[in-house]
Amino acid sequence: MAKKLTVVFRQAKIPASGNIVVLVGTDGALGNIGKEVDARHDGLLSKSIKAADFKGSAGSTMTVWTPGKTRVNRCLLAGVGKPEDGAEQSWLDLGGVVIAALSSGDAKAATILLEDPEGKDISGDQAALVAMGMTLRAYKFDQYMTGDKAKKARAKSLPKIEIATANTAKAKRRYTAHAAVAEGVNLARDLVNEPANILGPVEFANRAKALSKLGVDVQILNEKDLSKLKMNSLLSVSRGSVKPARLAVMRWNGAKTKSTAPVAFVGKGVVFDTGGISLKPGAGMGDMKGDMGGAAAVTGLMHALAARKARVNAVGVIGLVENMPDGDATRPGDIIKSMSGQTIEVLNTDAEGRLVLADALWYTQKKFKPKITIDLATLTGAILVALGQDHAGLFSNDDELSTQLAAAGEVTGEKVWRMPLGKTYDKMIDSKFADMKNIGGRWAGSITAAQFLKRYVNESPWAHLDIAGTAMNSPDTKINRSWGSGFGVRLLDRLVADNYEK
Numbered sequence: 001m002a003k004k005l006t007v008v009f010r011q012a013k014i015p016a017s018g019n020i021v022v023l024v025g026t027d028g029a030l031g032n033i034g035k036e037v038d039a040r041h042d043g044l045l046s047k048s049i050k051a052a053d054f055k056g057s058a059g060s061t062m063t064v065w066t067p068g069k070t071r072v073n074r075c076l077l078a079g080v081g082k083p084e085d086g087a088e089q090s091w092l093d094l095g096g097v098v099i100a101a102l103s104s105g106d107a108k109a110a111t112i113l114l115e116d117p118e119g120k121d122i123s124g125d126q127a128a129l130v131a132m133g134m135t136l137r138a139y140k141f142d143q144y145m146t147g148d149k150a151k152k153a154r155a156k157s158l159p160k161i162e163i164a165t166a167n168t169a170k171a172k173r174r175y176t177a178h179a180a181v182a183e184g185v186n187l188a189r190d191l192v193n194e195p196a197n198i199l200g201p202v203e204f205a206n207r208a209k210a211l212s213k214l215g216v217d218v219q220i221l222n223e224k225d226l227s228k229l230k231m232n233s234l235l236s237v238s239r240g241s242v243k244p245a246r247l248a249v250m251r252w253n254g255a256k257t258k259s260t261a262p263v264a265f266v267g268k269g270v271v272f273d274t275g276g277i278s279l280k281p282g283a284g285m286g287d288m289k290g291d292m293g294g295a296a297a298v299t300g301l302m303h304a305l306a307a308r309k310a311r312v313n314a315v316g317v318i319g320l321v322e323n324m325p326d327g328d329a330t331r332p333g334d335i336i337k338s339m340s341g342q343t344i345e346v347l348n349t350d351a352e353g354r355l356v357l358a359d360a361l362w363y364t365q366k367k368f369k370p371k372i373t374i375d376l377a378t379l380t381g382a383i384l385v386a387l388g389q390d391h392a393g394l395f396s397n398d399d400e401l402s403t404q405l406a407a408a409g410e411v412t413g414e415k416v417w418r419m420p421l422g423k424t425y426d427k428m429i430d431s432k433f434a435d436m437k438n439i440g441g442r443w444a445g446s447i448t449a450a451q452f453l454k455r456y457v458n459e460s461p462w463a464h465l466d467i468a469g470t471a472m473n474s475p476d477t478k479i480n481r482s483w484g485s486g487f488g489v490r491l492l493d494r495l496v497a498d499n500y501e502k
């Protein structure tokens with residue numbers, strides 16, 4: 001569970017005591033504030049930069065002890081290189097690097113003197129991003145540790161942070177929104193990190209329900225409701241599990257009029273994926289507790305939108321099931337009838353995500369007639385083969401929506417890469433016995449999975465994000481050390497902010 005990091009913004013004045021953080025640019029350049037600090041300490045900063053050959057490249061840090069005339073005796077130099085214009089990433093990363101360095105140096109409090117060492121104006125926006133980067137990096141999931149292990153993990157409390165900036169009012173304003181998004185990311189991380197014995201479909205639905213305290217209208221459909229709606233495709237996945245399925249519907253109405261068509265987000269929420277009767281091999285199966293990364297991102301996003309009171313109508317629909325083998329589980333060869341009326345021959349019970357999404361997508365489009373629909377799913381191992389962990393796969397029937405998503409990916413660093421769709425791929429899921437089968441051939445596994453989903457969306461703009469490579473088991477970054485990354489929350493929040501808010 002994320003510890004609360006306190007950040008306050010204050011005027012850009014050098015404090016008289018405590019720990020301070022000074023930014024350093026390319027080739028060890030100090031900005032005006034840095035120079036002032038240096039002057040107050042008899043040139044210790046500039047001398048140390050020279051002595052250590054500190055280059056000031058982004059991500060690097062160095063501690064300079066500054067005992068002497070003032071009561072500031074520790075100064076953390078943080079390299080920012082040449083911060084890129086418009087890119088959020090460099091400021092988020094700076095926040096991440098600084099909080100990590102301060103925590104490992106046991107600082108109880110620190111003031112960050114924010115400036116561009118090259119003299120360019122820094123607005124409150126960057127200050128807010130630095131604070132957000134800190135919140136994201138400070139996230140920890142350590143509540144299941146006990147004894148010495150727990151003591152070690154929790155020994156360090158987070159330092160109290162002050163960010164000194166020329167534009168405190170704007171920084172504060174922007175940070176309320178950024179903090180809301182960071183909370184959403186950390187919520188998504190929590191959900192992905194939780195094991196399936198703790199977070200089953202019912203417990204997940206309860207977490208979604210908790211968003212009602214932010215003004216989100218949350219409705220939970222139980223198995224009886226789902227049967228009535230004829231969601232047999234979704235229900236076929238949870239047949240083998242003793243944990244009953246749920247569908248959570250979250251609605252945030254932030255637009256001027258309630259009747260404005262919403263933007264819709266649909267998430268795969270397989271709380272654990274054993275593969276079912278088409279059982280997965282044992283090695284690495286534990287990772288499948290993260291097979292609800294899509295649903296987690298949708299929930300985190302709804303939290304973010306509501307908490308920052310986004311001026312948009314948004315719907316989040318998540319299909320929550322557990323995929324287990326059992327005497328009553330769905331068998332390979334079974335034919336089921338989805339809510340849409342289309343029949344599916346289930347040839348592999350491990351291709352279950354698309355079965356969940358088929359009904360969730362159909363329901364969402366029918367019920368809400370959204371402007372756009374985006375689904376997120378840890379859908380295929382094949383997307384890892386194609387793109388690794390650096391991009392999510394993007395599949396879409398709409399060029400404009402794809403362009404918007406790619407742009408949001410560039411600013412947030414949650415990158416997407418568009419993959420093709422087409423008739424030839426679609427043919428690969430035709431079935432001998434039913435309208436379609438749930439697997440394609442040996443090749444193009446991520447594409448045939450997307451083609452399957454496409455049969456459950458109408459002609460309105462839709463995008464599918466395959467996040468199997470990006471939602472979990474994430475490589476370390478400057479703003480993420482969590483197994484569950486929360487991928488998708490910042491991406492889609494940005495998509496909404498840039499394109500769908502008035």
Ligand code: BES
Pocket residue numbers: 273275291348350351352353378379380381382439440445468469
């Ligand atoms: N949940 C998996 C996909 C996955 C794999 C997510 C690795 C994260 C990491 C999905 O349900 C699955 O099992 N897909 C199969 C599809 C196949 C049976 C057509 C796969 O990718 O092997």
Ligand code: MN
Pocket residue numbers: 273275349350351352353
């Ligand atoms: Mn599977």
Ligand code: ZN
Pocket residue numbers: 270273291350352353378379
């Ligand atoms: Zn799965």
